[in-house]
Amino acid sequence: MIDALVILLQKNCPSSNRTGINFQFESIHNPDTMADKSFQREFLETHNAYRAKHSAPPMSLSSELTAAAQKWAEHLLAIGALQHSVSKDGENIFNMSSSAPIHLTGKEAVDSWYNEMKDYSWSNPGFSSVTGHFTQVVWKDSTELGVGMATDGKRVFVVGQYRPAGNMNMAGYFDTNVLPLDDLHIYRRPPHLQTTSTSTDDLHIYRRPPHLQTTFTSTDDLHICRHKQSA
Numbered sequence: 001m002i003d004a005l006v007i008l009l010q011k012n013c014p015s016s017n018r019t020g021i022n023f024q025f026e027s028i029h030n031p032d033t034m035a036d037k038s039f040q041r042e043f044l045e046t047h048n049a050y051r052a053k054h055s056a057p058p059m060s061l062s063s064e065l066t067a068a069a070q071k072w073a074e075h076l077l078a079i080g081a082l083q084h085s086v087s088k089d090g091e092n093i094f095n096m097s098s099s100a101p102i103h104l105t106g107k108e109a110v111d112s113w114y115n116e117m118k119d120y121s122w123s124n125p126g127f128s129s130v131t132g133h134f135t136q137v138v139w140k141d142s143t144e145l146g147v148g149m150a151t152d153g154k155r156v157f158v159v160g161q162y163r164p165a166g167n168m169n170m171a172g173y174f175d176t177n178v179l180p181l182d183d184l185h186i187y188r189r190p191p192h193l194q195t196t197s198t199s200t201d202d203l204h205i206y207r208r209p210p211h212l213q214t215t216f217t218s219t220d221d222l223h224i225c226r227h228k229q230s231a
Contacts, residue, residue: 034070035106035149035158042106043147043160047137050114054179056140062163065089065146069159073148076157090142090165092133094158102156104149109158113137125174127167139166140177 035043040061048058072085076093084091094109096102113133120131127135136142139162146161166177 034074035066035147039104039106039149040066040147043110043158044106044145046107046110047145047160050110051138051140053181054138054140056138056177056179057143059143059145059162062144062146065144065161065163066148067146068148069146069161070148070150072161073150073157073159076159077150077152077155080155082157085159085161087161088165089146090136090139090162090167092136092160092162094160095156097155099154101153102151104151104156104158106147109160110137113160120178122180125178127169127174132167135174135178136160136162136166138178140179142166 044059044061051058068085068087068089069091076082076095082093082095084093092109092113094112096104096108114137116131116134119128120134121128141164142162144163146163148157148159148161150157168177
């Protein structure tokens with residue numbers, strides 16, 4: 001029988017004022033124990049496939065973020081613990097241990113993060129510790145991605161770093177950055193445009209931009225924006 005344990009760690013609201021210890025350690029350069037080109041490509045492609053389902057633009061792979069993520073993954077393997085790096089960038093961490101040898105591709109960590117969508121409250125958008133990996137994966141304003149992976153065969157750490165950081169828990173940010181799956185998108189207006197109206201006629205409807213339009217009927221190419229209703 002194979003025993004396996006998966007642990008996730010997610011950074012919320014990164015800040016340039018965050019303080020911590022700067023660790024120095026020797027990098028591991030064995031291709032079998034780090035994120036090689038194939039791993040990086042699949043990690044990026046899996047992110048972008050999920051992002052496309054939420055009308056978020058594709059990200060590009062950043063060599064700077066990838067180098068930082070790789071070093072941090074190696075550090076986590078060395079200390080055998082989960083903790084976030086000291087950075088203003090967003091960060092998702094995946095950890096798995098098993099009694100049998102582990103062979104990950106660039107897909108499993110992203111799939112695990114994205115599966116948190118089942119617990120996301122679309123009616124009350126915002127940050128939650130149980131959905132923070134998912135919301136960072138599809139965060140619309142994030143444009144660059146880095147990935148690191150370190151393993152000793154029985155333990156593996158995967159680190160994703162994002163720029164600009166997602167999960168910025170301020171008014172309106174989740175409404176505009178974490179978009180639902182449906183072809184019809186419902187957005188709350190920014191706070192300065194919100195009203196106290198409770199009327200169902202309080203809708204603003206406009207067509208998707210041409211590059212986001214689908215091949216379905218014209219009603220599927222609409223955005224529906226409702227004013228936030230007062231309690």
